[in-house]
Amino acid sequence: MNWMDMSLQEFQNALASKDPTPGGGTAAAVALGQASALTQMVAHLTLGKEKWQDGWAAAQDAQRIVDTIYHRAGELAQLDSEAFDGVMESFRKPKSTEDEKNERRKAIRHNTLLAAKIPYETVLLGMELLSCQAALAKYGNANAVSDVGVASLLASAAVKGALFNVEINLQSLPSEMGGEMRVQCPLLRSKCSEVSRSIMHAVHERMSD
16 A cells, blocks of 8 residues: 555554554655645745745745655655565575575665665755755745745654664664765754754744744
């Protein structure tokens, strides 16, 4: 069952169940999708409105970014669950002989690396989405500035939540695997916090005008 084909209630019930999937990585990707949808809404409410003409460029930039994220976020939600299932299946492989043990080890490492790469894409897309939200908060439709705030909180949660999933998978792999992700994860977490704060400041300043 594809998570995106479920009702919201069905998905939340699945998330609350004792099954390990969907889990945090899927929830992070869903949060990214919701963040992109809200960002798109604010862009729609800004474009074509003469009163908010100063925000048209920001809205167009947001729409361009959202176009690449909206549907991909749903795909990542599904892929994250499938990757975890693949890791679990690898652990169930036979290990009676040395050849079987080697094949099992290779499968575990391959699928664990994949289970890190998928939420890493969620991280990168979340950062891309955050990059357009400050300008939308400053110049977009002021009546929807609180929605930009919510969208940025969801995007930040998606990034930081997905980072947990990247790192927990990398921890179980040899240090030579996933090298670029190991370097970038702490930098991306710091950058996410910095960008998120700037968006929150922009939202609060606009609300107090």
